[in-house]
Amino acid sequence: MNKEKEFAKSLMNFIEDSPSSFHATKKVEEILCERGFKEIKLEETWSLEREGKYYIVKNKSAIIAFVIGKGEIQEDGFKLIGAHTDAPTFRIKPNPEMIVEDKYLKLNTEVYGGPILNTWFDRPLSLAGRVTIKTGNPLKPEELLVDMKKPLMIIPNLAIHMNRKVNEGIKINPQTDTLPLVSIIDGKFEKDGFLLRLIAEELDIKIENILDFELFLYSREKGSLVGFNEEFISIGRLDDLAMVHAGLYGFVDSQVSKGTNVLVCFDNEEVGSTTKQGAASPMLRTVLERITIALGKDKEDYYRALSQSFLISADMAHALHPNYTDKQDPTNRPVINGGVAIKTSANQSYTTDSLSSAIYEGICKSIRVPVQKFVNRSDERGGSTIGPISSTQLDIPSVDIGNPILAMHSIRELGGVLDHHYAYRSFKEFYSL
Numbered sequence: 001m002n003k004e005k006e007f008a009k010s011l012m013n014f015i016e017d018s019p020s021s022f023h024a025t026k027k028v029e030e031i032l033c034e035r036g037f038k039e040i041k042l043e044e045t046w047s048l049e050r051e052g053k054y055y056i057v058k059n060k061s062a063i064i065a066f067v068i069g070k071g072e073i074q075e076d077g078f079k080l081i082g083a084h085t086d087a088p089t090f091r092i093k094p095n096p097e098m099i100v101e102d103k104y105l106k107l108n109t110e111v112y113g114g115p116i117l118n119t120w121f122d123r124p125l126s127l128a129g130r131v132t133i134k135t136g137n138p139l140k141p142e143e144l145l146v147d148m149k150k151p152l153m154i155i156p157n158l159a160i161h162m163n164r165k166v167n168e169g170i171k172i173n174p175q176t177d178t179l180p181l182v183s184i185i186d187g188k189f190e191k192d193g194f195l196l197r198l199i200a201e202e203l204d205i206k207i208e209n210i211l212d213f214e215l216f217l218y219s220r221e222k223g224s225l226v227g228f229n230e231e232f233i234s235i236g237r238l239d240d241l242a243m244v245h246a247g248l249y250g251f252v253d254s255q256v257s258k259g260t261n262v263l264v265c266f267d268n269e270e271v272g273s274t275t276k277q278g279a280a281s282p283m284l285r286t287v288l289e290r291i292t293i294a295l296g297k298d299k300e301d302y303y304r305a306l307s308q309s310f311l312i313s314a315d316m317a318h319a320l321h322p323n324y325t326d327k328q329d330p331t332n333r334p335v336i337n338g339g340v341a342i343k344t345s346a347n348q349s350y351t352t353d354s355l356s357s358a359i360y361e362g363i364c365k366s367i368r369v370p371v372q373k374f375v376n377r378s379d380e381r382g383g384s385t386i387g388p389i390s391s392t393q394l395d396i397p398s399v400d401i402g403n404p405i406l407a408m409h410s411i412r413e414l415g416g417v418l419d420h421h422y423a424y425r426s427f428k429e430f431y432s433l
């Protein structure tokens, strides 16, 4: 399992370099550049070459990369894999500094997405995101990424002696119970602008030039391989950076054939996808249409291309939990390292149908990658994915798949070393077809 472990370590490094959706996008961009991809901008006129390798960044937090196929776009279509760059966390509010009893400095935050709140207690936490900087043109401020890269704060638990019922389950209030403690201060402390001073120092800029920021908390704890045979991957944001990572390497390692390969990493899946860089936006649709036009084709060719296309919506799935076996569907019980899970749902909260499922399963079987089936219990509502949202934008066949993990949306999730490599191999094969 050596190459699988190496690949899992590469994933952990990738996640550690991606503390926010902005950093994940930057990391994907870096790897694309190493492989000879060229950035094109939405505001430019595109001229694209056969077998050319390109990418577009949106909002610094989403990215679409593509390789023009050898065939004719209207006949060979697009082969797409979609994933998302964001993960549940806390975002720092404006004017966040709060002083408690003249001694403690804590920061005001709000919840982003659906984290398991209690997993955020007692962890060394840091801050990452983007900062907007003043320039000569008010319409075009500059944007810088910032990652504080050190344990700056912590959300301490309340002692069991003050909360005797803690192990019977407690309700956590996100306004009062989860604000991170940053420092002990003395009487003369200037609370206003504490965070801005910190950012200015880190970025080596003047505090008055900072116009705004989008900063998120993340855990400073390192990922690790866990288990008797090191078969598990224990780290945060596997949902969905594991699929971004496997999709990206499947994409850059494949040989281009007739179809045009596309990797799309959306932002804001965890908050409903309805932003300009989310799966519900026209972002992907516009890019696919512009690719078609830049190849000298017309609208008819674009619609013909879509009818020849296929999307793999890649987002993590739930593995059977060893301590809560009754939470899983009685007959479809994916386990960690049992293979990639194909997700289906009668009410179409996943896009999979029998045809798209058969196509993906066929690709996996052809290279001996095992697959499992995931269905929610009939009395449980599952999570959402980018699949149904992007297919309503695009009208192309799609399959929802993902690796089975435990503790989804915990600050540390648990996935499988073998599964991660299986997903990569299936993606590489799909893109090479």
Ligand code: ZN
Residues within 6 Å of the ligand: 084, 239, 240, 269, 315, 316
């Ligand atoms: Zn997800």
